[in-house]
Ligand code: ATP
């Protein structure tokens with residue numbers, strides 16, 4: 001992508017409305033724009049990051065055996081009347097009427113709709129287990145939308161829903177998502193700790209919130225400090241192994257970890273003082289097992305091996321991609337801007353032409369840009385006629401992991417500079433060596 005032809009509206013000044021660093025940096029880097037309270041456009045640079053986050057979420061959901069579909073944002077109130085949640089949900093639900101005066105709503109979550117899909121076609125235990133997910137916009141009329149897309153009214157959610165014949169089988173489905181979440185957050189460059197959690201309006205019996213420790217987090221959390229160094233399940237984890245996944249779950253729940261709603265002071269005080277971590281955290285995922293809470297009122301049942309009908313045991317599993325993007329920034333930035341983990345960076349490399357219009361600089365940059373693009377890298381080429389200082393500041397602000405800098409003096413020697421955004425380390429090397437480093 002040539003910056004001269006791209007749309008990346010950088011702000012020079014710090015926006016006054018932003019209270020936390022991630023919100024400030026997302027606005028300054030031209031990633032998002034608020035359209036009305038708590039409702040955002042994702043501008044091209046932000047959209048690139050969001051897409052990469054979603055690709056990792058999708059990859060790990062698929063690995064764990066979940067199947068992607070797409071459900072609509074607008075739902076009929078009827079389904080919610082069946083489950084009893086239409087009246088229970090309260091003011092967070094945006095209620096709408098269509099031209100025939102039929103009550104509709106903008107979905108805050110999809111338990112009812114997916115249960116309806118399930119009951120319309122699954123009739124036998126032989127079709128279980130089943131886990132269906134989508135990545136879709138939600139709307140919750142939050143009382144206090146704030147911190148940019150961290151807590152917005154319209155936001156994106158990956159929500160998965162599992163269906164099983166028995167409680168034991170449902171627990172295995174829960175453990176699959178538990179392990180998938182550990183892997184997902186790790187690939188996003190985050191350390192998320194599963195904590196015992198309250199089930200809220202989703203309801204249910206077993207629930208964990210995945211929390212990232214951050215001073216700007218809205219939740220107060222308490223946990224054993226060893227979680228910070230626990231091993232993440234590897235990519236060859238066997239998601240069909242009941243014992244294997246139970247062992248992962250047992251290990252990751254063996255020490256104290258709870259959000260303030262579930263906090264037990266006495267149990268926490270039993271943790272040796274030096275091992276206690278009491279901190280603020282950002283909830284990036286939440287998983288629930290809720291048994292037959294929706295399948296019973298909505299009549300979602302299958303025939304079991306005993307020939308009888310059984311209400312299915314369900315769970316639901318949410319991750320917030322539009323909250324994850326700012327959460328990653330909270331965890332990874334410095335005073336110059338964002339420092340993206342390579343896995344979600346909007347571009348892999350930025351090529352900075354320090355003197356656009358200078359033939360040698362232009363030729364060198366074009367050569368590098370073409371070679372790296374051909375090798376499948378996402379390259380941003382700063383070919384604008386801004387001053388070099390402005391270009392460096394922009395590159396640091398948008399946090400692309402690698403900068404290749406071509407200035408007249410180095411280029412005259414057949415060389416460029418390669419800078420690592422995270423460490424700030426700079427290395428001068430031949431043009432060929434710079435290309436080869438990233439093509440290999
Ligand atoms: P919170 O406690 O932060 O209000 P919640 O418990 O209501 O969230 P869930 O229903 O568990 O949220 O939703 C699953 C995930 O969706 C959350 O873990 C979070 O990542 C994301 N999410 C929920 N509400 C918002 C929001 N208003 N803005 C952005 N992301 C959200």
Ligand code: MG
Nearest residue numbers: 209283285286
């Ligand atoms: Mg929650």
